[in-house]
Amino acid sequence: MSRAEKDASVSETDGTLERDLELGNMDPKEEVHRLARELGISIEEAERSVLGFDVGGPVPETRVLRDLGEVEEGMTGITVRARLITLHQGTRKDGEGEYYYGMLGDSRTTVKFSAWTVFDYSPGDFLLLQNVSARRFRDSLEIVINKGSRITSTQDREGLVPEMEEGIPQTIAELESGARKVDIEARVIEIRSSELKVKDRSRKIMKGVLADSTGRMDFTCWDPLPLEEGRCYRLTGGYVKDFRGILKLNLDGGTIVRGLADDRLPPLEELMAPKDARILELLEGRLSGPVRIRGTVLGVPSGSGLFRRCVECGRRLVKGQCTVHGRVKGEEDLAVRAVFDDGSGTLMLKGGRTLVESLLGRTMEEISEEVRSSMEPEIIVDELSSKMVGRTWTVSGDPLPDDYGVTLSVTGMTGGIDQEVLKKEISLLLEVMS
Template identity: 25%
Template sequence: MDDFDRHVDDIYNILGGKVDRETIAKELRNWIVNFKVPIIEAKRSIVSKLGGDPSKLTNNEKKVVDLGPNDARVDIKLKVITINSKEYELDGINRKMYYGIVGDETGTIPFTAWKLDVELRKGDCVEVKNAYTREWQGKVQLVFGNNTKLSLLPPNSVNVKTTINPAKIVELHPKMGFVEVVGKILEANPKEVMVDGVPRKVYEGIIGDDTGEIPFSAWDIEVHKGDVLRISGAYVRTFRGMPQLVFDPRASIEKREENIDVREIPVTLESLEGKGGFNVLVEGVIIDVKKGSGLIYRCPECGRVLTSTICPVHGKVTPKPDLRIKAVLDDGTGGMICIFNREQTEKILGIDVNKAISIVQENFGNMMVIREMIEEKLIAVPMRLRGNVISKEKYGLTMLVRDFDFINLEDIAKNAENLLEELGW
C-alpha cells in the first residue's frame, strides 16, 4: 500500500465506511494536485466536508510538506542541510542560538533552535520530538524549543528532496515551498530598508507571465522593468491578504532573452480560496446584491457609513452621499463579494449620485429603491471582473473591482460556433 492509499484509508476509516474509497481518493487528489494543499490539511478538510470529525486524524510523525504555520507539536525525522550559530545576550548571560535549513524526502524548511540536546552538524540526520512551527515573514519555520528532544540517527537515514516546484504565476500559493517561475518584470521600484540595523536594498514590483501577475519583493538583487527572468528558489508569502513572490540571492536567477506575453486568463474562485489574488480576472454570475448597496451616507472625515448625522468618532457631521454596490459573484466553483465604487455604480445604474438622491426623495425617502434598481440590473447577469482579491478566513473572498464588463452571451455562443466551424463540425 503506498502513502496515497494509506491516507485514503485513514479518511475512509474515520468516516466509518459511509463514503467509498473512490470518492475519497478523487477528493484527495483534487486537493493535493489542484489546490496544492499539504496532505494533513487536505485530509482534515475532506473529513469535515464529508461529515466526519477531523480531530480523529492522528498525525504523530509529520513530514516537512505537512508542516503548517502554527503546529504545536511536531515529531519529525530530518537531515541538516545548513546550520549556523549566533551569539546573543539575555539577562546578562551570553547565549547561543542556531538556525539553518533542514529537510526530508518531501521538502525543506528553515529552523531555529534555542537549545540543542546534541551537537548538530551539516549532513547529520536527526529525530526530533516535540518541536513546533511558527510563521516568520510569511514563511513557516520549525522551532526547537526547551521541550524539544533530539536524537541522532544513522548517517544518510533521511533523504532530502530540495523541492523547487516549477509553477505558472496563476498557480502560486504560499504553501508551495520553493518555486521556479519564468516571468517578466512589469514594474520595479528600489527601496532601502533597515533590517536589524543594517541597510538593505529591496526591489518591489510586479512580475507576470502568460497566466497572470503577482507582486514581488527581491532582496539584495537588482531587477529592472522589462527583464524576463527565470527565478528558481523563490517562495510565496501572504502579504495584505494577497500572495507575494519573494526572492533573494539564495535563489538562482537567470536572465532570458526571450519575451513573454503577459496576459490574464480568468481564474476560478476555488483557486483563490485561502490565498487571494493580485489583479485577477474572474468570470461568473451575480447572484446577490447585499445590504448596504445603493445610496449610502458617509462621514466626511473618516468615510464611515452612517445611518444618522452622528459619526461614532467625529460626532455631529454633515454626511456625504455616496453610491456603492456589494454584490456576490458565483463562478460555479465558489462565491466572492465584489465591491463596486461610486463611479462604477453610476455606470451600472446609468444615473449619478444626485439623480439617486432625487429618486429616493420622490419615493418618500425610501433608500431601498436604489438597491432594487441595482438588483434589477445585476441579478443573474454574467460579468467579467478584474481586481485585487483579498482572502480573509472569516469573510471569504472579497474583490475591490478595478474593471468590469458584462459578458455578452451572444458573443460566447458566436465564439463557440466559430470554433466548431474551424474544427470542421
C-alpha cells in the same frame, strides 16, 4: 585569583564570547586582550582557551568537506570549496560596519552565506573557505564567515559549478504553498517600496507582482535585489508561503537573479490584461491581478446605494458619525455590493459610483434627488437588485483577500442577461428548429 578560578572564568565566558564572535559583533583580538587583562592571565592563554587558536597566527586544522552537500547545521571549523554565485552588502544592526551575504555553490547544491569580515571577492570567483561554521537562519542552512576564517581564491575547480545550471524553470501556475528553491522565469509587472519596523528599527523591503503566461503572483523581497519594473528575469532560490489564502513568493539575498531577453515572455500589456478565471482559483489563492469571470448575481445586500462618506478619511458615515473624526457633514457617494457565483464558488463583488451610474443609467445627482423626493433610500437597493439578481454577467476586476474569503473590486461589468428570459428564448428557438 587562583589558577582554577581563572580557568573557570575563561570557561564561563567562552560560550558568550564565541557567540559574539560568530555574529561578527566584536573584534577578536581586542576582546581576547580585554578578557586576558580582566582575568589576569596571559594573552596567549586567553587566545587558546577562547578561540582555540592564536589570533593572527596560522589557521588551525579544520575538517575538510568534499562538497557543500556535506555541510550540516552546527558544524564549526570546517573547510569547503565553492563558487561565489551572488553577493550583496548590508549594514549591521548596530550600525557599526558592513557585512556581506549571498549564495555559494558547487556541482551538487547551493548554500547561503554571511561574512562578518572583509570579503573582497566577486560573483563567479572560485573560493577556498577555511575555518567557517554553519547555522540555521530563517529556516535555511547558512555558512558563517568570521574574522577567524580564512578565504582565498583557488585554482582547484574540479566539481565546482562552471556556470549556472539551466534546468527547466517552473511556471507560476505550478507553484504551491511551501515550495522551496523556486526557479521561475517571469516579468516584473509592478514594484513598490515599503518599510517594515522590527524592534524599533525600520527595514526597507520591496513588494510587487510577477507574471508569466500561466498567471501572476505577488512577491516580497526582503533584501535588495537588482529588479526593474517591466523587465524579464530568471529567479532561483525563492520560497512560497500562503498569506490569507493567497500564495506569495518570497525572495531574499540568496536569490539568484539573471536578466532575460524581453521577448522571452509575453509583452507587459498582454500580461496585465484580465485573465479568464474561475472563482475557485481565487479562493485557493492560485491567481492574483486582474481577472475576468462569467457568473450570476445571487443577491444585493443592504449597504448598497447612496450614502455619505467622511471628507477627511473617506470612511462611510453611520448616522452622520465618522469612526475617526466624529460627527461630520460628509459627501454623497454611490456603491454596490453583490453576491456572485460562477458554479465553482461564491464571492462578493464591490463597485463604486461609476458602476452604479452605469447600471442605473442615471447620474449620482439624479439618483440623489430621487432619494430625497421619495424619502426612501431603499428604492436604490431595490432597483439594483431588479437589474442585477438572477442575471448572467461577465465581470472584470482585482481580487482582494479578506477575512471572509475574496472580494472582487469591479472595474468592468457587461452582460446582464436574464436567465429565465434566456431559457424561454432557447425553448422557442428549439421549437422553431424542430
